Amino acid sequence: MRAHLLAWTAILPLAIATISPARAQTPAPLSADQAVFRDLFKELVETNTTVSSGSCTAAAEKMAARLKAAGYKDDQLTLFSVPEFPKDGGLVAVLPGTSKTLKPMLLLGHLDVVEAKREDWTRDPFTMVEENGYYYARGASDMKGMVAAWVDIMARLKKDGPAPKRMIKLALTCGEETGGRFNGAKWLAETKPDLIAAEFALNEGGGGRTDGKGKVVVQSMQIGEKSNRNFRIEATNPGGHSSIPVRENAIYDLGDALAKVRDYGFPVTLNDTTRAFFAKAGASRGDDMGRAMVALSKNPNDASALAMVTSDRGYNSTLRTTCVATTIAGGHAENALPQRASANVNCRIFPGETAETTQAALVKAINNPAITVTLVGRIRPIAVPPPLDPRIMGPAEKLVAKYFPGVPLVPSMSTGATDATYLGVIGIPTYGVPGGWGDPDGNGAHGLNERREITSLMVGRDFLYDLVTAYASK
Incomplete structure (x- = not known):
């Protein structure tokens, strides 16, 4: 869900909001580890997870296989689904921490995407196409880039170490875009709250915006949303x-x-x-x-x-x-x-x-x-706003200053809704984190020819790794 895009367009001077198409930075050649990450991202966006013809369960199983290859044991990976909707499954992964006092943190991401008809798109929506500094595919912007980063972080920390002080949990769910049928975050919160119990969670909803010419001008931390x-x-x-x-x-x-x-x-x-x-x-x-x-x-x-x-x-x-x-x-x-x-x-x-x-x-x-x-109609819980916590904002502000000198980090409230609503009611404050960025036109999220700037994807991956490890260490 990317309802916050409208609010972010409004942050910029109004003239900027009319610039389209945006101009991407020329991406640098990929390093070996970035190429592995690109393959992970490609596998995700080329796995159809629409409600009409796709399968979140298939995507969850592929992510579980990657984590298992990185060293996760069977008891650290929980694949779940319900008989009524066998294709709407998800995954919970757990990376143990070394501290006996720090409570876990949770990385949340939805696997499902908005419908995409091939006859409407310039390119096949479920074949990743690299063009003019962007990756084009359904889910490239909303939100398989972040999902790929979460899986990548969990795999790297398990494989390369060291073990984090704080336990890190990952929940990949289905139904954020199509929750009238089944919502995995809701199901976990209501039936498996201990599995995802955490002091706080990181989610979609934040991020940066360019001026339409490739320059990042603002970063956001989403703190709360409307109902x-x-x-x-x-x-x-x-x-x-x-x-x-x-x-x-x-x-x-x-x-x-x-x-x-x-x-x-x-x-x-x-x-x-x-x-x-x-x-x-x-x-x-x-x-x-x-x-x-x-x-x-x-x-x-x-x-x-x-x-x-x-x-x-x-x-x-x-x-x-x-x-x-x-x-x-x-x-x-x-x-x-x-x-x-x-x-x-x-x-x-x-x-x-x-x-x-x-x-x-x-x-x-x-x-x-x-x-x-x-x-x-569909009844989500009334959103519980998380606190404007300096322990959350502080590390993010430091990293924004490091990665984007002179760019402000602005706390924001989404006028839309995300799966954070299901976590707040069970006591898990959830924050939409900064890192990657989009363009003033919304990058086609929920629309045609969705895209993600390659530099945004790769820099966002590094930013989120640093952010997660910062939170996990204190």
Whole structure:
């Protein structure tokens, strides 16, 4: 899932967001160990893991084989699946630590990818193609590059040593993109919590962005995310013959209700993460928007700063709960008054709010007792925001300064959702880490011709290795 891409585009000056295509750095020739890593990445992206025709179980088995070849014993590798969805399996690997006091850390990654139709793509989505400094394939950006890095790190630490002080666990799961069927992170959290128990977890959601010309201009640590809920807004009416219309019409009533949803603004809210985000990201901009962001971080009641910041849709979403109509249905015949009309309203709920408080706000905004507002659809847990912990931020800040001199590390809250939601509720704070980077156009994640810059993949691999070993040593 890469919903955070929109928010990251918004961090950069708006002119940058229109640059496409991005220009990749010319990659250096691969070293021997990078070539091995490239083969691992290639194996992952060329393993189809879509819900329609792929198999996460096959991908998990291939990663288990690589870890076993690196020296993992059978009792350190747990392949799992459920009978109802045998192709939606995953893997948990455990690398023991030497410390008896440090609690484990968890590396989390999803194996499944968004659907990709060959007839729509310029290249075969499940054949890795190297072109103009990029690797093209479905999953190249979301998120098999990070999955490959996690497996690579676990293999190198096992094979080459030394053993880390802190136990490191790896959980590769299915269903983050297609969790309406089965979600492996949810299954592990609910049925095998001891297997993945950890003091904290590292996940997707962070990372860097370029200026569209190959230069990395910002890195992010994702600290928290919104929760996703859907509500059905419905109007009903006795109906009747269309030749004798009446004012009380379910479609009109629904339209009036949706107009009120459109016009309703949820209260502006800041937490530790978003306050730090606006302060640091704003200071890095050096323009009127940046100054407004800094002012708002100091005083959320600053009307002029708020007006400017909320004029950007990404920033506006970072500041409050948002609800938007996404689908609509109504009527039963072309020559009849509608008896029923409904719409789905998708809400992204700010941490601290709940489905119930959001539902109540919608009911109040609509202000029509004849309109029903019903919670529907897939229910993820309400996200539990992790703390803005200096023990997490500190090592990452040092490494960003080392790898990307002068580039800020900005804490961010995702306006989308990841599998971190399933870990937070069982007491595992989960962070989306920096390292690799993408371009302002999103690199085709969830879309056509998905790609990952080769230099980003290789530098990101080294960064994550250093980050994991830093956390594992203290």
